[in-house]
Amino acid sequence: MDLINPSPQVFERKDTDRKARTKQELAEDVRDPIDALEIFEHVRDLTDPEHPYTLEQLKVVSEDAITVKDDEGIVSVLFTPTVQHCSMATLIGLSLRVKLMQTLPSRFKVDIAVAPGSHSTEAAVNKQLNDKERVAAALENPNLLEMVNNCLAGSYR
Structure with a gap:
């Protein structure tokens, strides 16, 4: 068998054993915890599916309605549809979920729900938004x- 590069340059492997790292190296590896403001920054510019406004402009999402338990890896987002009978509530929630799936580390579990009392079919919407099979x-x-991607488009500007 003929090799394309019979004499490659071989480099030493990097030591990835965390025990062998110095205290200073470990301290430099510490990350800042994720908080509600950071989550809000990710979702505030999502576009409403019916209007040319962001979810922040319509007060559908707010920093106060986001809870983060960084040490437990849990993010909870409550959103408030603009009307009690909003037919786009599930699409808005799905857009929130997709955006957070794209931006958060995989260690996070994301819970998306309509704010209590803010939608006429609250339980059904919440069930759809937090069922992995339904979301998939x-x-x-x-x-x-395509509709989700249109909602997300504003957040990439």
Whole structure:
């Protein structure tokens, strides 16, 4: 068998054993905890599916309605639809979930829900938004995925 590079330059492997690292190296590796403001910064510029305004401008999301338990890896976002019978509530919640799935480390569990008393079918919307299979099925629908991507587009500016 003929090799393309019969004599490659070989480098020493990097020591990745955390026990062998110095205290200073470990201290430099400490990360800042994620807080509600950081989560809010990720979702505030999502565009409402019906209007050319952001979720922040419509007061659908706010920093006060976000809870983060960084040490437990849990993020909870409550959002308030603009009207009690909002037909786009599930799409808004799905957009929030997708944005946070894209931006947060995988160690986080994300809970998305409509604020208590803010939607006429609150329990049904919350059930859909926090069921992995339903979320996965929704994201396989090209039309729905396009709508989610349109909501996310504003957050990438």
